[in-house]
């Protein structure tokens with residue numbers, strides 16, 4: 394099997410700890426244990442045997458996760474090592490050589506790469522900017538779904554745009570899938586990180602060939618726990634669990650316990666409130682910076698998540714923009730080409746505000762220098 398490199402993850406793994414300012418991160422400022430746990434909760438961890446635990450996730454955790462979705466029970470849940478393992482297991486279990494997979498772009502490119510490595514042909518459809526909103530190109534989507542399609546993969550809320558699908562749009566995707574009997578795989582890892590209003594409507598519950606992927610890495614600011622999950626019909630969960638025996642066997646038993654604490658309703662509300670405050674505070678800095686560069690940038694403000702995709706009208710490829718910024722200014726951001734969106738770049742703004750501001754100032758210096766040299 395020929396490896397298709399996951400360009401963004403490879404770039405982040407290589408550079409994120411080398412640069413002074415990392416704007417390539419898509420999460421929100423990670424919790425420290427002392428900020429996240431009360432003393433009595435910490436004490437609960439002391440007596441846990443560091444065993445394999447439940448390889449599909451503890452009953453307690455699966456029950457708490459099921460409560461995040463209408464009409465889901467513990468038997469609908471498989472706990473995984475991050476939502477990335479969830480995406481991998483689903484793709485591995487579903488794709489046979491010769492299948493077609495329909496994939497939303499722009500997107501987190503994991504399923505795109507893995508599906509091809511398992512022998513699928515990936516056909517894409519785009520979110521496009523219509524009336525200041527990222528919207529599905531329906532004509533394109535309808536033209537790529539057919540009887541060979543194994544699944545339609547969407548990301549909602551979307552990475553990298555921060556856009557959110559409306560319930561009617563989700564329904565329309567599911568109706569299209571039902572027409573040809575394929576699955577809908579919805580990566581909802583940014584659900585819960587909305588700037589305002591209620592949680593994004595989940596795809597779960599309306600169409601029986603739906604699987605939802607999510608986890609604690611984004612809205613919950615607990616990326617290092619490596620807790621993700623799949624919501625699927627019980628028979629499919631049993632099937633995916635058998636695949637999971639071949640990957641990581643089980644989630645970390647301490648992470649399982651910490652995830653149970655994070656999903657308690659009261660603590661969950663506090664965590665998501667912290668996320669929302671960080672999003673508002675930090676996006677204000679990004680917005681202020683964008684306004685200063687409105688002669689060269691176009692953008693649609695994100696609805697959810699600490700990420701935004703910006704169109705750049707400087708005469709430079711997105712790869713060159715990103716490489717030169719890293720080399721000259723020690724700032725890492727994600728070039729649009731890694732989402733198949735040339736002339737764009739993604740900024741992650743979930744970190745501490747002061748370094749975010751300094752990083753954006755450095756990007757401004759870079760832009761000023763290029764303008765000065767007539768580029």
Ligand SMILES: Cc1ncc(COP(=O)(O)O)c(C=O)c1O
Nearest residue numbers: 419475476477501552582608610
């Ligand atoms: C849409 C999406 N899915 C999955 C992942 C993987 O995250 P994790 O494995 O930490 O849950 C990411 C990470 O950036 C992502 O953006």
